[in-house]
Structures are given as C-alpha cells and as structure tokens.
Amino acid sequence: KWKAKLCGTNYPLSIGFIVVNEFCERFSYYGMKALLTLYFIHYLHWDKNLSTAVYHAFSSLCYFTPVLGALIADSWLGKFWTITYLSILYVIGHVVKSVGAIPDVGDSTVHTVLSMLGLILIAFGTGGIKPCVAAFGGDQFEEEHTEERRKFFSIFYMSINAGSVLSTVITPILRGDVQCFGGDCYALAFGVPAALMVVADPHPKSPPEGNVMLRMFRCVGFAIGNRSKNSKHNSKREHWLDWAEEKYPKHLIQEIKMVMRVLVLYIPLPMFWALFEQQGSRWTLQATRMNMDLGGFVLKPDQMQMLNALLILVFIPIFDLGVYPLIGLCRIKLTPLRKMATGMIIAALAFGAATVVELNVIKTVVAPPLAKESLLQVVNLADRDVKVSIQGQEDIFPHPIKPYEDPPEYKKLMLKDQNQNLSVSIGSISECVETFSQQEAYSLVLYPATSHIYCILVRFINTRNEDLNITVGNVEFFVPANFGMSTGKAVERQQYTNVICRSSSEDYSIDLGLLDFGASYTVILRGVSANEQAIQVMEDVQANNINIAWQIPQYVLITAGEVMFSITGLEFSYSQAPASMKSVLQAGWLMTVAFGNVIVLIVAEGAGLQQWTEFLLFGGLLVAVCIIFSIMAYFYNYVNPDQLGKDNDDEEHKDLKKDNPEMMYMTAFEAPKPTKM
Template sequence: MEDKRPENRKKSPKICGTNYPLSISFIVVNEFCERFSYYGMKAVLTLYFIHYLHWSKNFSTAIYHAFSGLCYFTPVLGAIIADSWLGKFRTIIYLSIVYVIGHVVKSVGAIPDVGDSSVHIGLSMFGLILIAFGTGGIKPCVAAFGGDQFEEEHTEERRKFFSIFYMSINAGSVLSTLITPILRGDVQCFGGDCYALAFGVPAALMIIALVVFIAGSGLYRKSPPEGNVLLNVCKCIGFAISNRWSGSKKSPTWNHWLDWAEEKYSKGLIQEIKMVLRVLVLYIPLPMFWALFDQQGSRWTLQATRMNMDLGGGFIIKPDQMQMLNALLILVFIPIFDMGVYPLIRLCRINLTPLKKMAIGMILAALAFGAATVVEVNVIKTVVEPATAKECLLQVINLVDGDPVSVEITGHNIFSDKIESYKDPVEYTRLPLSDAHQVLPVNVSQYGVTHQCKLDANETITYSLILYSKDGIINCKQEEDNIIKSENGEAYIRFINTHPESMNITVGSANFFAPRNYGISETLKVERGTYMKVTCISETTTHYIELGLLDFGATYTFVIGRDAEKLKLHKIEDVNANNINIAWQIPQYVLITAGEVMFSITGLEFSYSQAPASMKSVLQAGWLLTVAFWIEFLLFAALLVAVSIIFSIMAHFYTYVDPDQLATLAKDDDNIVDLKEKEKENISMDNVPKSTKM
C-alpha cells in the first residue's frame, strides 16, 4: 500500500529549476479547456431558453440559477467520492466522461429536427443535469489535486499556483464568452441562430480537457483515498453529541463538545474535525457574494440588451459577450494585485489576512450592484411599461393636414393639448377601462368641427390611434403596437402608406407590404444600422428612400406620402432607442472583478491551507457549496454589506491553523497507529504460555 505520509510521496519533476511541479501544467491546461467548455455553454444559455425554447424571462432566469446552483451542490458528491473511494485522479476522469456526455446530449437537444419541443426540453434538461454533476463533481478535486502536487514547504508557490489556476479559469472564460455568442448569432444553421454549434464547440473542448489530463498521468502525485472520511466524520460527531447528551455520570469537563468522542475516536481525528467545522461555520454568510456574482449571466445580460451596444469605431458588442469583461479583467487584476496592491499594503505594515481580503471583496461586490442600480435607473427611462389589467396604452398619430387637432375620449380627459400634424406623438398614455374589453367614443375637433369615431380597446394591449382626412372628414384607424424591445439589439419598424398605390418595401432581410390609402404594414424587426437606399416598389415604378439610422431597441413608424414626383417619408419614433451606452456597465464589472480577486482566489487557497490532508477535497466542496445557495440589484447590495459586517466579526475571532501544525498532526496519527500496533503485539505475547517465552 502506498505510504500516505507527505514526506514519502512521489516527487514530480520541476519546471525549469523552479519549485513548481511539471504536473501542474497539465492541470492548468485541463482547467482552461474545461472552463471554456462550461462558460461557453453558459454564455448563451439564458438566450437559448428565451428564444429557442420560448420560455419567459423570469422562468429562464429561474432555470439558469437552478442549474448554477446544482453545479455548486454537486461538489460535495465529488469530494466524497474522491476522498472516500476513488481518489482525486480517478474521480476527475470518471466524472469528466459524464461531463462530456452531458455536453453531447445538450448539443443534440439544440438541433431543430430532433423531435418536437418536448424532446428538445427533455434532452436539454438531461444534458444540463449531467453537466452539473460532471463540472460540480470534478471542481473540488481539480483544485485540491493541483495543491497536492506541491511539497509542504513550498507554501508560497502553492499560493501563487491558485492564482495561476484562477487565471486559467478566466482565460477559458474570456475566449468562450467571446466565441460562443458569435457561433450562436453570426453562424446560421437550420434557418436560424446556431445553438447546436454554440453548444457543440464547448463539448469538443471538454473532450480535449479530458485527454490533456490523462496525458499527464505519469507525472502526478496521487494520494490514495483515506477511506470513507465523511462517514467517519459523521459518526464521530454523532457519537460526541450522543455521549454529551446521554446523561453520562462521569461528566468530565471538556473544552469542546467534540471532545466527548475521545472515548472512541483518536484525538487527531477530533482535532481535524474541529478545524473543518470552524471553517465551515465561517462560510455560512458567504453565499450572498455568489448570489450577486452570478447575476452577470442573467440580470446584467438582460440589462445589456436594453443598452446601446455601439462602442464606437464600428465595434458592436453582443449583450451576452459583455460577460467576458469579468474574465478579461481577472487576467489583468491578478498580477496587479499579486505584484502591486498586496506588496504595497505590506509596505504600509497593514496585516491583510485572507479573511480580511474576503470581507473587502464582499464590500466591493456590493458597490458593484450599487453601480448597476444607477445604470438600471437610467436604462428603464427608455422602456415603455406594458399596460396592466383594466387599462390599455394609447398614442395618437395625427396625419391630418392643417391646424392641430384636439382629441377627447368620452369619460377620459387624457389628451389635454392639441396634437400637431405629422409630429412625433406624445408618450403612450394609460387609458383606464371599466372592463377587460370596452368600446369608447372618440371626438376629434379641428377648425371648430367635431368628428366622431370609436376605439375598440382591450386591457393590457397597446394601440396607436391614427387620424387621417378623407373627403374632408377626419377618420380614425386603430393599430395594435409593439412596445417590447428586442433583446438582440434590432429595431422594429412599420410603414403607413398614404400614397394611392400599394408599396412593397425591402429593408435588409425584411419585406414589408403597405396597402394604398393609409394602409399599414406588418411590424417587423431589422438589424440595427443606417439605411440610406431602401427599395420601395409601387404599382407603377421603383423608388429609393432613406430611413437613416435604425437604432438599438427602438420602434419606428414611417409615413409614406408624395411630394411632387417623389415619395416623401416622415419618421416617427414610437419607442425610444437605447440611449445608455454599454460602456456604463464597465464600472460595475470592474468593482465585482476586484471583489472576486480578493474573495474567490483567497477562498480557494484558504480552504486548501486550513484543511487536514484527509479532508482537502471535502473542504474545497464546502467552499464551492457557498456558491450554491441563493433575488435584485439594490437589495443584493444592501444584503451583502450586512453579510460582510457579520463575516468580518466572525473572522475577527478565527484563529488560523499553521500548515506545520497539520503536518505534526499527521505524524502524531502515524505514531498513534504504531503504538496501537505495539500494544497488540504485547497483548498477544502476554497470552503465550510462559514456558514458551524466550
């Protein structure tokens, strides 16, 4: 059996004469590919739910977070398997195979020709479950396995390894969040966005990750499993509690409630459990950080869809690509913090312990959501809130030449000002209804003459009431409007044709038909851009019209008329374009990334350094489990500030474990085992008849 003592384990070859084992290069490359696989798939997941499976935003967000939560619950399972049965190396290999199968199933589920919608949903959910078990199961093992490659005395190299390890995570994330949205949106397959390819490429990267990890097999230091560690821990805790509350007559005075287990379990095991429990109790407030952090893939992405994504110079970013900024900033911030910020703090003689770093990281994340709140307040100014029950939304478009008109809807004096001809309508007005459906009389006055028409209104619907003149009489035409902004940055447009001939209009890939004499075309979405020469074919000739800039998220109505021999075009902006630039999200990404550097990397190294050798994967899983427990911008920020204060108080009373103490405990356990063996030998000798003793 392999010797479990650290000093007798296999020593891996070093990288270029340093104290860094060559084996960690395979682990780092494996982590890069695996994270590319995971984040690449996750970058397009919310939009896949909304646009491919046609789920609502709220339901899509709920499923997204449920999947994320499962990915961080399953590390406990992986840690138990690794520390108790298979060891870290074989656990990583077996669960990586599960991971690959999950990716393949997810990709197949995104192929349109594979069954009906229930089949797509079933395959997608089954694939996500397998991915969650795969990625979660290997997560605590890979980090702990990397730490195992270092000798005990190389603590500084091991600390820097966790920074390099975290950089590989984010390097994979940067490339994947840049590439997979392009595969989704810019590559067309099966007549639409190519989600099958966007999920297929991450599947290929996961296969590469598995191959690379296996390739380094001969270099790894592989600690064998310690037996059913978690079961022994649970039994020890159970025995201590039972013994403490059983009403024992001896009633010894113990310093800790776990000491009541000394009658049955070794002091070394009890001390190790104390260490783990002290750290796990410290982790209780931490899930709030991850609840904020994970909003980048849902709420922050949805916020980006309502912003202007033109960064200038012709560079247009997709809303789901903005997530790559976090990973990109990680690559910049880690060396800045390691070589600049932390040494500067030490020069100032400030003792910045790991737990203090984590508390500061939480405060920075709270500030990030404060910044996100400021952005959101301005973003929603361009959004038209839909009508609720017992009301509809209404705007009036006046196409009547001459003096302004006044509009009165019986029982509702909502249009108090006169409405000028061919001017942008006033903002959508909320029109109260007495029932779910109501027909309302409308009086339109011009030059002292009142014309009557009707509005056939339904609750929650948005309408345009279009006024036009025919044979000296003002007529009304109502049209149902679209006020929901496109989540991919397109603009919505329609045409009102006042010309006596019907019109066929081609804008990009969209084709519109506008009937003659105030006919209205269908409302369609077109790519954001400037359209200077649009083909407009009437019944007798071909015209070219200029639409100008059709901006992100806007809805436009174009009125086609005739001026002499040319077509005259009037542009109305029904729903405002997204006027808050995506660059305003940068401060919130900077703050949350700085918080992540101080919180997450420190937490990884802290979890490894404070764990006894037999429970390193278990404590890594405990750290990752804080991500799994999970609401909105300002509320999150306030909660995290409160949590950071609680955490700081708890951290103040925590006593750090010296790594040398862990090594001493391991040696003490070995000595205890040797003493027990000698006692067994003495007992057996005592049972031998005296005449046979030598």
C-alpha cells in the same frame, strides 16, 4: 516522492496539464452560461424574472453537486476516474442542450424539457469535478513549497478566466452573427462548448482516499447523539465533538474540528456570491436596455461579461506584484480573512454603481406594462387635428393630435380584466371599439376613408396605391397598398441609407437613417409623385441613450472584489484543511456559491422590487454581512499549513496513535498563537 518539474521551477509537471484542462473546461462552462438568460427570454419566451430564477437555480445546482463529486472521488473512484466519468456526463449534457435549441426538434415543450435535462446533466458534470481539480492541483506541491502553492491558485484562477474571456467573446458571436434555422444560432453556440469539453483530457491518476466525508458525517452524528444521550449526567468535555471519542480516533476528531471551524466561518459568505453571480442575469438584462456602441465597436449584451474575466487576467498580477507588496510596506497586516472582508465591501460598492446606472437607464426606456395594464400611442395620418378619448381613461390624450406628428410616448391604459373592449372616440366624427390585452403595447393609427376616420392597431404604413416589398438589411417587409400595415420586425442596429422598395411599377431606394438600439419605429411611406418619394420616420420608443461604457465601473469593482475574496478564499480553504479533507473543504467553499444563487432566486421570484431597489438591497445586505464576517474572523485562529502535511496513514504511526494519541497530535494539530482576522 519525486515529481517531474516544469523547467527551472518548483512547479510539478502535472500542473501544466491541470491548468490547460481547466482552461478548456471553463471555456465550455462559461461559453454556455453566457447565453442562458437571453436564450430563456428570446428562444423559450420566458419572462425576465423566471429567466433569472432558472439561471440562478442552475448555477446553484452546479455548486451543490461538488459535495457529490467529493464523496465519489474520496470514497469510491478517486479523482482521475471521477473527472473522467463526470466529464462524459458533462459532454452529453452539452449535446442535449444543443439539440434542444434546434427549432425543428419538437414543440416548445420538447425544447424546454431538453434544455432543462441538458442543464441538469451539465450541473452534475461540472459540479462533480470542481472539488477534485483544485484540491488535486494543491496536492502536487511538497510541504516546503507553500509559496509556489499559493501562486498556483492565482495561475489556476487565471486559467479559469482566460477560458471565460474567449468563450464570452466567441459564443455570443456564434449566437448572433451566425444565422441558422431562420434566427440566432443557439444550437451552434451551445455545441462549440461541447467540443471544447471533449478536448479537456483527464488529470493524472490518483487513488480513492477513503470514505472521508461519510466518516466525518458519521462522527459528527455520533457526537451529537452521544452528547444528547448523556446530557443528564454532569460529565463535561472541552468540545462537543469530543463526545465521539468512544468510537472514533482522536486524530479524526481533531481534523473534523479544523474543518468545522472553517465551515462556520463560511456561513456569511453566500451573500458575496449572490451579488457576483448576477453578472450573467440582472447585469446582462441591464445591458440589453443600453446603447452597445463602444466607439464604433458594437457589443452584444451577453459579451459584456467578458470584461470580468479580462480584468481578472490584468488584476491578478497587479494585486500580487503591486497592491499587496505596497500594503505590506505600509506595515499593514493583510491576512487572508481581511482580504476577503475588503473584497466584500468592494463588491457592495459595485452594486452601488449598478444602482446609479439603473436609475439612469429607466429614465430612457418605456416601462413594460404590468398585469391589467396595456400601453397605447396614437399616430394621426388624417388631414386634420384629431381629439382622441378612451372610454373610462380620463385625460390620456389631453390635446388634439396633429397630422403626421411624431407620436408622444406610450400612455398607460388601466384594464379591468386581462382583455377588455374599450370605445375609442375620435372627436365628434367617429367611434370604434378595440380589444386591449394586458401587458401589450399598441399603436392606434388614424387614417381617412371617405368622410370618416377609422382606427386600427398596427405598425409599418404604406399610403401609396401599390403594394410594396421592402428590404431592410436582410429582413423583408411586405406592406399592402392604401394604408396597409406591415408586421413589426427586428433589424440590426446600423445606418440604413439605401433601403430597397419594390412595387409592381418601379424599384427605388429610401434613407431611413440610423435605426438605433432599443428604439421602435413607424415608417410612413408617402408617394408625392412618380419620381419623388417622401418618407417619415416616427420614433415610437426612444433609443437607448445610456452607453454600455457606464457598466465598466461596476465590472471593475466587482472584479477587484473577486480577486481579494475568491482567490484568497480558494487558497485559504486549501491551506486550512487537513490533508485527508481538502476535497471536503473545497466542496464546502463551493457550497457558498450555491447558497448565494439560492438567495438571488428567492429575491428574483419573491421580492417583486424595482431593479434599482433590488441592487441597493443586495449592496446593503453585503455590507451588513461583511460586518458579521469581520467579527467572526477576528476570533479565528489560523492553522500553520506546514503542520497539515504530516502523513498520518503510515502503519507505524497508526500503531503509535493507538499507544499514545495525545503525544502524536499535539505537534501536528495544535493551533498556533492567535492571529486575528
């Protein structure tokens, strides 16, 4: 069958359309997904564990639905119409997700429902077309062009990551730098990927290939039932699937045997994806607690995922043109399964690096209070040293607190209930009762009034006798007079050397210096004279001093592991599948990603481990699974891809099969001599 070629190559012209369309679709998917974890935490106000669990539940659904896509394409609509209809569903999901991010649309329940509905539609859209696209691309090559087909999967993978690079740069900028509805513009950031998905044109038409997956399930079910029914008899067969010969043709049974051999090999693979998929959840959350300043260029936490896709574009040619040929010169047989096992080990090392980073990060951040705990610090604005004690909390503040002293780190209060009233004694002068709620942080501010010292739980402080309006960047603060307190607000990280303060009598500017990542500040405004203003900046929570550059090694390692594991596995899945079952095996490959996300979901919700311990656990589990996979791979016999391209649907051949099925399939499906791993 003649196919138009890309100029001067053996690549069919349709490959160009497939690669471009895949770029647009992946831009749409990864652009939306990059924002999800922060959207759950900052917009829907979920906690980190719930956000991680829902993120991976969504990712898992995206990789379960390829089975449905393969069924629809093979038995009903064909790849073209499957991609077309599910792409429409995909766009609708993006639109619903974007509408759910508009604050004026209903209450928090409506936002949650729309967000979840949008994610479900996106999962069915993107997941449904996944097995069709990769398999259809491989179908464009003639049997003799196996090397071109192998390189196609690298090009195909590069288009995926080119879309990912641009989307993970652009969509966080749309989220954070474009302000709408009084805050981060999630609605716009989710809407742009929807527009890109509209641009992605359908692929060339292909007819349905028949109920391949359904026939496979029915054949397997019949074989199991027939074997069970005849278990009391002494008759034996070479393979348990041979029990289906009474009803199904031998060629179908032989094809299912091939697919089953590969599917069994897939069983350990979800553990790799359990690690890989955490770039968008746990690793992004780790980035939020780090200093995002890269030599003057300030990143956003959800932009760091860009590094994986960017490195993929660099590593694919390096591995194809440099690493693999060099290994070949050393006379080392680097088979696909050996590449995949090596990729697993490298991914485990990435989580070892992530563990080291996490151990250093937790030294620099205030651990959030747990259930029946709250955090407390004391700011002393009185004109004397003050000894503070809390009812039932021995030695929380063992030493007197000096006036205007930068407060020590937050101290942990233990509560008997979710909310508890505690008596706060301030030396022998005064005592007050304050309500503390679990999992909250408080500043106890002491200031003089007549002959007593009072305490209140607040933030920004104005000791002057005039109300002040303060503008920090584009954020407005109102601070009442006479030890009035403003509410705490978030501002952008930068140097604030000219902060405008307005009172009823005058306007003046103050210098706050650098307000850094992750820090919390209390600014005390003290009027020394009419023409002289004094301020004191107290750092309640220290800034993040572990730079985001320390995440680079773990991204380099996880990307190198991905190149060896994922690209190889994608091509291996195609090459080892019979012509009629390539979508089935592609769906099986994608299912390993789904189960990997399920593993993370279970651990995130059920284990309750510290983050560094969780990273270490995942790395150790992957090493153990890699050993099991290596043993299984040692006994796997490769099928020659050239033998899998035979056309068995020819009517003349069908007649020959009926007459002499043994003769027809010894050549087409007999496995070659064993090639270990």
